[in-house]
Amino acid sequence: MIAPLPTGSTIGILGGGQLGRMLAMAAARLGYHTHIYEPGDAPAAQVATAWTKADYGDGAALAAFAGAVDVITYEFENIPATTLDLLDVSQSIRPGRQALSVSQDRLTEKTFLESIGLTVAPYRDVPDAGALVAALVDLGTPAILKTRRLGYDGKGQVRIDDSASAGAAFDAMSGADAILEGVVPFSREVSVIVARGQDGETVCFDPGENVHSGGILRTTTVPAALSAAQRTDAALLAGRIANALDYVGVLGVELFVTDAGLVVNEIAPRVHNSGHWTQAGCAVDQFEQHIRAVVGLPLGDGRRIADVVMENLIGDDVDRLPDLLRAPDTQVHLYGKSEVRAGRKMGHANRIVR
Amino acid sequence: MIAPLPTGSTIGILGGGQLGRMLAMAAARLGYHTHIYEPGDAPAAQVATAWTKADYGDGAALAAFAGAVDVITYEFENIPATTLDLLDVSQSIRPGRQALSVSQDRLTEKTFLESIGLTVAPYRDVPDAGALVAALVDLGTPAILKTRRLGYDGKGQVRIDDSASAGAAFDAMSGADAILEGVVPFSREVSVIVARGQDGETVCFDPGENVHSGGILRTTTVPAALSAAQRTDAALLAGRIANALDYVGVLGVELFVTDAGLVVNEIAPRVHNSGHWTQAGCAVDQFEQHIRAVVGLPLGDGRRIADVVMENLIGDDVDRLPDLLRAPDTQVHLYGKSEVRAGRKMGHANRIVR
Known part of the structure; x- marks a missing residue:
């Protein structure tokens, strides 16, 4: 206890x-x-x-x-x-330092995920320009060069469509350690949010289907268009990650759905933008599950009780607020940010689908 | 606009x-x-x-x-x-002073409600002991002697079951102005929460059915067991009150369901305990409707999308927290009160019924 x-x-x-x-x-x-x-x-x-x-x-x-x-x-x-x-x-x-050190470095993260039997996008370590050339030969184009550390919302990454653009891409890293990732041919992007308590109890939210634009999440839709087997795979995989890290709290796992199965894109040791739908779709949302885990309370009931489309309000999307506030079955959450900037997440709207 | x-x-x-x-x-x-x-x-x-x-x-x-x-x-x-x-x-x-002055005084409130054509429990003004005797002759027993001002959660009221207890009841008022209310034979207690915007738009939440104990609300259940006609009556009546007060914000209206129709028990010019279910049952809850009205935003979608039982956690009800936190389909809200006291509202639980 x-x-x-x-x-x-x-x-x-x-x-x-x-x-x-x-x-x-x-x-x-x-x-x-x-x-x-x-x-x-x-x-x-x-x-x-x-x-x-x-x-x-x-x-x-x-x-x-x-x-x-x-x-x-x-x-x-x-x-x-x-x-x-x-x-x-x-x-x-909480979550502990192992989760942080794994997720702070793309190379460490991929190595860890492979070590517990999960599939990740093909990748190569790129410590220098020569390694980039070798990696491009191995993985082909298109590929994505990413800094190992400090990337988010599409920052710190450059797509390489042909080998001629490799030099410019390498320069864009400004000397930061990087990895090259092969582009995975996926049919959908989904994410699964898992909560793990201090007693090891693990509860998964339903997978959400994500649409990104310019590297930033635009919408998450639940339920995701997945087969029952894919849904189970996603939950088991997320639980495996949380267990391997002896994790306490909520963890976000982004996945590619491919013909060969689920490929882990990245993990985030925290509540996740793609889990905001839980505020409208579950009795207990991802934020509360995280708090419960962190303070040692039992996890709550995170079963999906409504279908939801979550839409991020980015930059001047907030100009649509008058309509969103009147929209049927819609909850608006604003973040209290005084300045509207392009690409800045200003809020989100959860629309219940019925 | x-x-x-x-x-x-x-x-x-x-x-x-x-x-x-x-x-x-x-x-x-x-x-x-x-x-x-x-x-x-x-x-x-x-x-x-x-x-x-x-x-x-x-x-x-x-x-x-x-x-x-x-x-x-x-x-x-x-x-x-x-x-x-x-x-x-x-x-x-906001809401304005008229709503406050009406609801601060039971006599003013009842006079106002009757003036707009609504039915209230039979009552008599009781400025002194002699008036109490006359009022008891008029209304009979049982009846309830209530202070005109500052009563809540059953405080400031005494039930008079026979005329022999009238003297003690009068003394219990400690000289405060009072009214005598006849006891209404009702089948159910319900309440309806109405929101009115600055533009006069009025939105009603579904009526909830209330169970009180010792003068304190214990549970609210939606939907209430009402006929379609009663449901419409309740909404129209609440809207009539809000309009007559040129009200801005959320208003709670407590009703008795009787064979002769709906009788207004009392009104509260604020968000109301019997509206807490809206946190789990609606896209936009009573608290947000109130804020929207007060700041001049359009009202949101308050339609009921789930059946809910709201239970107040009073005093040592919080000892049941470990079970409530694990209960299916249940949201717990705690109020951050450090000291548990008998009769003190410590939190509430919204259970979604499906």
């Missing part, structure tokens, strides 16, 4: 964006306080009990933060290892 | 309990900031952007609060008139 943190305890959250914001609201629903650590703008702080506005390298601020909270979680995976070192001495971090 | 308050504006909320807390979370979902005004403990402040902890008679604090917010709303109707006078000069209060 795990003794959960008592109601009224404080959950520290590294990162103050929309994911931290929705985590903070889920924590409040369960009677917990939240404390956001975020050096920049912090939409999450608007709904949190406290906010430390300090740099991720600020040892004194990190120590004070760790001292003020009862457990630490995070909304993004690119937390510097030095930050974790400073926090780790005094406070539990 | 109403120009809504821009995203990022601040909504001032008088009162910092669970209703203010859930209003603050709904405001956040729409990108608004909230500022709580509450002299005591303030669970709402945990999820608000700011908190003024000051007395309702503190003119300087009220002026600063009014200056810091873009509109004012409230989570309870017993706001002192002097507080409203101090705020009213500088800031819009």
Whole structure:
């Protein structure tokens, strides 16, 4: 038996964006306080009990933060290892550091996924220009050159359509360690969100079908058009990853559906944009499952009770708000960001399909 | 056309309990900031952007609060008139003062409801002991003696089963103005939550069926066991009240279902405990409808999309949390109150029935 943190305890959250914001609201629903650590703008702080506005390298601020909270979680995976070192001495971090180190580096992540028997896109390590040439010979074109670290929403990657463009692609990495990935011919992109509790109990949300544009998620639709076998495969695969990492919390797994089976594109050790539909489609959503796991409460009922289409509101998509607010069966979630910028996620809408 | 308050504006909320807390979370979902005004403990402040902890008679604090917010709303109707006078000069209060003055006084409320053609329980004004004797002769026993002001959750009322207990009942009022109400023979208690926008648009949630115990709401079930005609009557009646008050926001109307039709028990110019089911049963819940109305946004889709049983968690009901957290199809909402007391509303659970 795990003794959960008592109601009224404080959950520290590294990162103050929309994911931290929705985590903070889920924590409040369960009677917990939240404390956001975020050096920049912090939409999450608007709904949190406290906010430390300090740099991720600020040892004194990190120590004070760790001292003020009862457990630490995070909304993004690119937390510097030095930050974790400073926090780790005094406070539990959930999900644990193995999940972070695996997911912070595309090469480590792929190696790990293969080591537990899963299929990933073909890849080659590209430490230098010569390795890129060899990798292109192996994998052919088109292929995608990606930085090993710090990529998200399509950033840090360049598509190589023919070998003539390889030099420019390599230069675009600005010397960062990279990998080359073969392009997988897939019929659909889906993701599966899995929650794992401190007692090892694992609960999967229904897979969602994703449409990306310009590297950014546009919509997630549930149910995804998958066979029963594919659905089961997706859940088993996500559970296998969570177990192998001795994971605590919610984990997002992006998958390609191919003729040869499910191929893991990438994993994210946190709540995931493709899981926002759970707010309208489940009794207990991904944010609450994450909080439950982190504080040691039992996981809730995440079965899908409605079909949902989640649409991200990106940049001036928010101009459509007057219509979305009136749309039937539609929930709008805005992130409290003051400035609208192209490509910036401003909110999302969950439309229940019935 | 109403120009809504821009995203990022601040909504001032008088009162910092669970209703203010859930209003603050709904405001956040729409990108608004909230500022709580509450002299005591303030669970709402945990999820608000700011908190003024000051007395309702503190003119300087009220002026600063009014200056810091873009509109004012409230989570309870017993706001002192002097507080409203101090705020009213500088800031819009929604719902407006007419709704407050009507609902703060049971005698005024009943007179108003009758004036717009609705049926209320038979009642008599009881300014003194002699009036009580006359009223008991008129209405018979059993009857209920209620203070005109400041009653809630069964407080401020005494049941009179026979004339011998009238003296003790009168003494229990401690000199407060009171009314005597006849007991209405009803088959069910239902309530209907109506939202009215600044443009006069009115949207009703489905009526819920309520079970009270010791004067406190225990459960609300939707759909209520009503005929189609009763359902329509309930919605029309609630709309009539909202229109007559030129109301802006969410209004709760408690009704008795009798052989002679629907009898209005009381109205509450705010989000209402019997509307908590909307969090699990509708795309847009009562808290968000209220915020939308208050800031001038269009009302959302409040149609019922699931059957729900809402159960209040009162006092040591929270000991059942481990089971409730694991219960199928169940959402738990806790209010962040540190101290468990008998009769205190600690949270609620929404169970989706399918």
